[in-house]
Amino acid sequence: MGAAPLEPELVAAYGALVHAGALDAAGLATAVAVDLDEAQRLLGALEDHGLLSRRVGSAPATYVPAPPAIALGAVLAEQQHAVHTTQKLVEQLDEVYRRTGPTSHPSDVVDLVVGTAAVRARIQQIQTSAREEVLSLVKPPVAVVSSEDNAETEDAAVDRGVRYRAVLETSMLEEEPRLLHAVAAAAARGEEARLSPSVPIKLFVVDRSVALVPLGHAGTGTGPEGALLVRGSGLLDALIALFELVWERAFEIAPGTAESGAPEPSRLAADSPTDLDREILTLLLAGLTDEAVAKGTGTSVRTVQRRVRALMDGAGVVSRLQLGWVAHERGWLGAATPQRA
Template sequence: MLSDVLGLSPEEADSYRVLVSVASVTPTALAELVGCDILQVSRILGRLEDRGLVARSLGDATRFVAAPPAAALRAPLIQRQNELDRAQLELDSLDEIYRAVTLGRGATEVVDVIHGTEAVRERIGHMQLGARKEVMNFVKAPFFSSGNMTDEAVIERGVRYRVMVERSMLDEGAPSFDEIIQARAAGEMVRIAESVPLKLFIVDRELAIVPLLGSANAAKEGALLVHECSLLDALIALFESAWEKATPFVTSAGALRDAPAVDDLGAQILSLSLTGLTDQAIATQLRTSLRTVQRRLSQMMDTARVHNRMQLGFRAARLGWLDADQDGS
């Protein structure tokens, strides 16, 4: 934080934090506290002194004291806030211009073509970082994304993530089960479908990217960037319809509502079972034995008082074990 606000190096920020915590200190003692050599600390103290963050002790000029944090940080914070306010005004102005231009686009201007894999990845990454409300994503083989399934920093800002994965991708391991667990832990909602109609990435219901899928090398060719128009509305409606039909994917017992005596492994086995994976495929995904999977499923069938996996799926749905409202918890 100090580095961001004051433009300090990590070593300078650490030294100032130490100085704040002591009455006064010599360069030698500070060097020991921050783990730097005396020459480096002397340079750090000189830069902090130039910035008005430290001063020499009145009683002993060989010792240094920190300037009061409130006095030292208030002016830079006010300056940074003013810069952010000006940037926000500029952003609002540019957004108004963009929306005005978008509304005036002709039929041939609502869809742009992005050429090249890297250009598509970069655009998806920028769209994720700029998301304000929601990211909606169809994931279909071959795996083609800007990196991780989820940007945790974006989720921390309150952006909702909904990702629907084609079931065959679980067999192929891309994304891996570990990636899905990490995404769910970060707050992403994940559902599994037997098939996904197309690759799709929608941000804030304002922009969509549709990677081109016409050939074996389609992912390398580029994608369509769809602006606000009836086509985007149709893509959003397609996502919502498919989302309602897909199976919620849970990775912890806490996401199962009213499911008795089910731990995290049991929740994962149940979730994968309901997507249609075989017992062996489930065992492979979870790095456990086939016997363990079969035993756990048998226990859950006994609990639900059913005789086969299909009945278990119906019973779990009826009891609300995989309730859609719990999908994002």
Template sequence: MLGAIGLDEGQESAYRALVALGAAEVPDLAHRLTLPVPATERALRHLERQGLAAQSSARPGRWVAAPPGVALGALLTQQRHELEQAELAAVLLAEEYRAEATEPAVHDLVEVVTGASAVAHRFVQLQLGAVEEVCALVTGRPQVVAGPDNDAEDRASGRGVAYRVVIEREVLTEPEGLRETQGALGRGEQVRVVPRVPTKLVIADRTLAMVPLTGRNAEPAALVVHASGLLESLLGLFEAVWRESLPLRLGTGGSVTESETAPDETDLEILSLLLAGMTDASVAKHLELGLRTVQRRVKGLMELSGVTTRLQLGWHAYERGWVAR
């Protein structure tokens, strides 16, 4: 918890122990921390430099903890000041960069990132730097960053960054695909489905994009594209796929209710998943319903709509506004 002010785990444990004891000899403290005496002495020396501990003037070899309210408060104030200075420096550097980059050279408009670690870092950095919107085309079987590891998406969404994501149908058949998609919808992201996306793509604030350069069996590499005609083409590609994709509707669980006059929440989930290309069996498994229940509900929707085929049901669902265009 105190790593933000420069303490590692051993130093924090030593300070907490000193606070609990009030004062202690080095051997006693080392025994309490189950650390070697030299390591305990190094931790205490670091705490002394931070103003968190001091040697007793009355009893040499005995260490006393500084009051947390005073000592930690001073360190936190210093950290805030340093952070403010860093933020100011970032603003000044950004202004200098904009001034120098009003007419960037052609070779500065794109950058090549190679290696799984570098690509993953740039992918996370791009999302964390977004302020307004992130647009993405997502394929199955990610090479570098899997859905559960993409905590940058959670953090960006938490800051109010809007997400528009198009996933290819294969994602919904993967073990974690539906769960991750459901989580994205729960965060307020807009998610749509197409049979296949032309390429992986992520665009932040319409000013920076990232696309893969290599196939599945090669070393990961990506192209980062800055504001340029190429970026405009990538934006056009995303918007074209977005227009042709199908909005996905997934519920958050809960009781299943029946309705004779209008489709209920479960009916609409079934419709959305079927229109996304899932089979009756896959829909039943995801919604934890019986296969016959899914088929009975589809039949009920067809009777409610007055149609005889599922193709007609899909058209009717659009016309009635049961699923978004």
């Protein structure tokens, strides 16, 4: 299905030739830190690819690089053709799969994925294949893929234009305060996240066509190590509806710096909460204690209480409950405060 990509060693050798203008085998060996035999192998391979030519009459043999636009342009065109051919094959096989695959029988709507490693591989696989949207419900304990482990895959998907929406249970921030900063960084890259005092299950949905539901017992994480892989069906529709319900009732995470050492407010103007103030309000309304909010924002409990007091004074209210209502009415949180049943 087309030519394989150039080996990294060949790319490095060609780059060294381009920078030097011309090299013999000994010069290339020095430039890319290999022995003479390997340098001669690289030169022969580059010559086979049409990426260099020998300088006439040189002794020892000296090689000059072919113009990159011409030499690599041909390689790029061949690889693009291979990608296009593979993409067409995937589309054809996918169409056959949809007609004759496992979901053609009702009992095969759900697959069992056994073992932590297998679940992790499936999460990475379906996430890498995402084209439009990834939805997730996240609650402790995180036993398969942490936010750090998944960051590279998420970033690649976001770069492809995939929309990410996640709802995190607030208890995660109490256990791992630095997670708030990771969520803020993800939001800066275009991902969307909300907080909820209670998330019913762990869930991962890709392109509304497949879902992964870990099997661990809610709240304890105990139970079999595995997950259910759910394909297009009424069950999948129900899982998506559950996500949307939790998302609608969750609190949006207001953007903020949460930097420690932020200045203490004296008296706050009624309509000018800072980013840190918005972040504190969001976490308090999501059910976190003052201590957890202080850890999550990198401040002290005293700072949190002073800023809340300043917000209450500026809003002209006497309780945190009233402050929550004012914050909702004035749009301080960036999203409507959820209605509780």
